[in-house]
Amino acid sequence: MPFVDTQLVLFDEDYRKVLAVCERLARDAHAKGVFVVDKNGQLMAEAGDVRGLDTTSLASLTAGSIAATGGLAKIIGEEEFPIHFHQGQRDNLHMTVVAKRIILVVIFDERSSLGLVRLRVKKAGSELARLFEEIQKKSERARNSATSPFAEITDDDIDKLFAD
């Protein structure tokens, strides 16, 4: 099975490691917000001060945008465009594809700069790549073990979801 097509399982300890990388990146890059989104549009971690932002929509549109530009890349014979930058009036958006399966999103304003963000993202990106290699391995193991909370669900559990 290809790398991106396995179910991802994120355990508490790994989540905390991913979060720590995001928090450090937000600090070091003077960013307003940092997000880790998987390529299917699921939000995995966020850091910074981004209260009130619709993060579910952000995650889904980020994934859609990366998927669309990835499709464009293939048309011109590139594998992927790994770095995306959108400049706004006030806020800017920087997106990087990490380890082929996750997207690191940074929102920043004039308190930071593209140069600084690039520099910090590079370091954080390689840390995340290492972490996700580990997470990927654990996901595969979890899948093959009975520890999944879904191994034991009954038809009754499922029906209850739709009780109303």
Add this chain to the structure above:
Amino acid sequence: MSFINYASREINCKVVYYGPGLCGKTTNLQHIYAKTNPDLKGKMISLATETERTLFFDFLPLALGQIRGFKTRFHLYTVPGQVFYDASRKLILKGVDGVVFVADSQIERMEANLESLDNLRVNLGDQGYDLGKVPYVIQYNKRDLPNAAPLDEMQRLLNPGGAPEFEACATVGKGVFETLKAVAKGVLTDLRKMAR
């Protein structure tokens, strides 16, 4: 692919509504959005043309409740049905956990239904999925129209495999939640199978 987050005790699954142009995929999501308690839904995003045709996708995040202490969340997507948007359809199918095929019951759309179903099979196949194995339900939409094809003919043409099937009129919501429940059930049952 579903995503299990032990830190937040959540499971996220992706469901894609597929089908020919104008069959009513977006209308299905709009009805679900309109009838769902605000606590359980996020914003619906529609990337559409000026004439309300889906250009890239519609997206609706939905919380269904808890299973064994895990919040189950479904991310519903629609594809653009128009034939020439095939590249976008392929992208949206990535990582899918369950598929709803919305068929347009109008007799003159039968060819389009068959073509779209074929396209679904090919696009899933490109990603190593098999339509016979992915959790899958079929909805016969627009049953209210006078030019609707007889049900048994639609079943014969579009559902020889006997997938769960529902008659619907998405504009008034008939059959919409039944379809959603069936696909969600299929996805969760599949998760259990995978875990075993």
